[in-house]
Amino acid sequence: MRVIAAVPFASVLxxxxxxxxxxxxxxxNTNDEAEEHIRNxxxxxxxxxxxxxxxxxxxxxxxxxxxxxxxxxxxxxQSGLTVAEAVVRLDxxxxxxxxxxxYARTNPVCARKLAGLAAAPFTPLFLSTRAVPGIxxxxxxxxxxxxxxxxxxxxxxxxxxxxxxxxxxxxxxLAYEEGLAYEEGQGHGEGQGHExxxxxxxGLAYEEGxxxxxxxxxxRDQESGHASTAADVRHRAGQxxxxxxxxxxG
Numbered sequence: 516m517r518v519i520a521a522v523p524f525a526s527v528l529x530x531x532x533x534x535x536x537x538x539x540x541x542x543x544n545t546n547d548e549a550e551e552h553i554r555n556x557x558x559x560x561x562x563x564x565x566x567x568x569x570x571x572x573x574x575x576x577x578x579x580x581x582x583x584x585x586x587x588x589x590x591x592x593q594s595g596l597t598v599a600e601a602v603v604r605l606d607x608x609x610x611x612x613x614x615x616x617x618y619a620r621t622n623p624v625c626a627r628k629l630a631g632l633a634a635a636p637f638t639p640l641f642l643s644t645r646a647v648p649g650i651x652x653x654x655x656x657x658x659x660x661x662x663x664x665x666x667x668x669x670x671x672x673x674x675x676x677x678x679x680x681x682x683x684x685x686x687x688x689l690a691y692e693e694g695l696a697y698e699e700g701q702g703h704g705e706g707q708g709h710e711x712x713x714x715x716x717x718g719l720a721y722e723e724g725x726x727x728x729x730x731x732x733x734x735r736d737q738e739s740g741h742a743s744t745a746a747d748v749r750h751r752a753g754q755x756x757x758x759x760x761x762x763x764x765g
Contacts, residue, residue, distance in 0.1 A: 517567040517684070524557050527641070527688045531665070534638055549665045555647040556664055556690035564689050568640070568661075570679040573670055574599040576642060576661045579651045586622025591667075593654030598670050605629075605671060625668070632672040637683075640666035643690040664690070 531553060557563075576598045581591035588608055591601055609618040609626075619626040641664040646652040652662070663670075666687075673679050 516569070516572045519565040519567060522563045522565050522688065524563060527553065527557075527563050530639055530688065531641060549641075552647060552649060552651070552664045553641055553690075555649050556641075556643040559647050560643060560645065560690040560692045562691050562693045564691065566687050566689050567684040568687050569685075570674075570681065570683055572661065573640075573679060573685055574602075574674065576640075576663050576670060577646075577655065577657050578663045578667055578670075579646075579655055581667060583618070583622035584624035584628070586618075586625055588618060588621045590622070590625065594656040595654070598674060601671055602674050605675065628668045629672045629675070632669050633676040633678075635669065635672070637673070637685055638666075638669065640664075640670065640685060640687040641690075642687050644692070647690075661689075 528550070531550060574597060577595050578591050578598060578601055579595055580593045581589075583590040590605065590608075596604065605618070607613060608621075611617045643662045643664055644659060646655045646658040646662050647664070652658075655662075673685075679685075
């Protein structure tokens, strides 16, 4: 991950609003809810950096619960999946012979978004280093790292289309806590110079030690029916034109 610069929250909001207008004509435009996640990140963490992500960074991003735009098939469980894990799951459910039918039939809105965004220009993602308050994040097992705020469908579509190569860099706005400010003189990753690695370390810390492994083990148990302590979260239906994680009542 390459850090470009600190950015004020007003600039983050302006970038989001230009790419995701609240009045966009879309069959299910809930960009207001995506903006709410970003505002929650500001309230919880309070500082922002503009960064560039490589493919490995992007594949590690943790995605929150996603029922596939109100379709029949859950794509991301309440406990969360990384982008890499979600791509594997999505590849399995999009096969015509997949149990229950192909994803285009069971989750048509989500499938259309994925198809339409596969060739879309690379546009900024919005992330945080910690799970933010809100119903979408209540059940996440891995709560620190690179956490998705906006851009779920784009990230999945770009990876599945083979567009995330070794040289690809994706712009993102990353919310972090000021107490994790970079320490000067400890370059970490390409091009970071004097802005060293505390935020980078925070963004990747969940991969080190036992926390990440424990989270994965918990998630596997949960999905196989051996554990059920995740929060029971339900909220209104809806979905963002570019990938907000919103779920139907049920």
